[in-house]
Amino acid sequence: MNILLSGEFEAAELHVWLQSLGAALPDAHWLGRDQALAVADTVEVAVVANPPPGSLLGLPKLRLIQSLWAGVDRLLLDPTLPPGVPIARMVDPAMNASMAETALWATLALHRGYFDYALSQRQGLWQPRPQRRADSVNVLVLGLGQMGLSAARRIAQQGYRVSGWSLRPRPDTLDLDGLVCHAGASALPELQAKSDIVINLLPLTAATQRMLDSRFFAALPRGAGLVNLARGAHVVDADLLAALDRGHLAHAVLDVFHTEPLPSDHRYWSHPNVTLLPHVAAQTDPSSASQVVAANVRALLEGRSLAHLVQRERGY
């Protein structure tokens, strides 16, 4: 079986992927773009990780585009994407766990003031602050996909008061371990008004782009914290900086940015109330992700239904 493997990989990274994909699908041949074009009529599957635009052209038998990344916003921007070919996102339990760890760490640090203590340490100040109980802290998780749900559940397990929000209602909101889930723009203001911590795990779509703007921040109580683990384009940077500068937001934890790596002159680097991560909140685990790829490829070959299919019109 010939499979196109296309994406932005460093050499060492490509090596790791080829090893783990090879182990998960021992019968497959993994082809680069040129190799795939030479046997175009035999290539039914493309496994991709932000492939350059045009990478999927000229493959008439393509039946599955499987992303190695959870976010497919960049993939969907490619105007040459072959229409009608199913696209599957990566939904990897190891990656969900990893994202939940970051969301939980940020929640604990914001709740308990550990970013403030780090600042005090740099200033040489011994400055205990009053302590709140977790069950008095309201956490709002935006986005209830696999990652949003994993994060929300873990945070709720620690005793926080967690609300979940998604743009569209989920079909299964009745069975979410006591997590209170809300949907739609009209439900948001009431949730914002009481949120001490907001964690963004929304998909990036036309509807959610630039959603975290001055109006959004103004609707949060003074002293709230923001955790953006989704996409840089969800945030209007100037609005976030203004909200931090005037102390309306106490702190922001940012893993994703409009441009990555974040340009060295960006104010986020040195802002005392910004904690910046280099897009590491949840790195894909090649061995675990390769099993997910293999399961979908086998489903395709055996005519079973594919998992984690993207709805192109909704954008995720």
Place this chain on the structure above:
Amino acid sequence: MNILLSGEFEAAELHVWLQSLGAALPDAHWLGRDQALAVADTVEVAVVANPPPGSLLGLPKLRLIQSLWAGVDRLLLDPTLPPGVPIARMVDPAMNASMAETALWATLALHRGYFDYALSQRQGLWQPRPQRRADSVNVLVLGLGQMGLSAARRIAQQGYRVSGWSLRPRPDTLDLDGLVCHAGASALPELQAKSDIVINLLPLTAATQRMLDSRFFAALPRGAGLVNLARGAHVVDADLLAALDRGHLAHAVLDVFHTEPLPSDHRYWSHPNVTLLPHVAAQTDPSSASQVVAANVRALLEGRSLAHLVQRERGY
């Protein structure tokens, strides 16, 4: 009922305690040292928080010394402590939860490299690092009292491989939610050799003082992290600094120190691999702790057995 309340309180703090103790025991009169001496024959209970030495002298009817703090090491150093009077430590579920939060936050941060990323941010470096799965990270919790157990359980719930260790065997180690518990000095080396993260929640006694020394650190694998949430006197500071300086230990999270506040010229303040907290890992929650006090006072009055009694000879 007359109760001596004695300790190191700031005015605002004393006010909060008097309010919450008053609400929990509405029939009690809370007396300072001089007031208590004036009615010495009526004082059967002393509620204390690091009382100055000699504070408990001259109260012939004393039947219970109830600490508001979990650690009683300073209290037991008072040579004038009336012999034979039962001493109860504070064991407060809210405080256990609070300690577990700090231990979990430190574990997540060490495991996921968030202290390193904070350093990279200050250096203006965008530097993703490889990511390990939680189930490949070994965490060793020293001390299996209420706080050690709470911390160990929460960390284990996140998928880490947690071992617990105490100096003496616990009677109930068979029922600890799958947590693997060990006891005694001879069990320690094998645990140390595989520990990525060590969390100290031991009581401070003659046997545990200065236990975290160069020999202890040398037995850990290179790159291990240390989290000290117990007492500063558990650590030989010069040994810890040496282990950090030569990179044998990657990072230390320290909440407690030999002298508090930590003197401003101490190297911990500016060490890039030390995260310093001003003794806030688990602050006593007055409303919750007052309920614990009230329950023990009522048990005393009604002739029921007292909870959380200290064994003076073992030191906790």
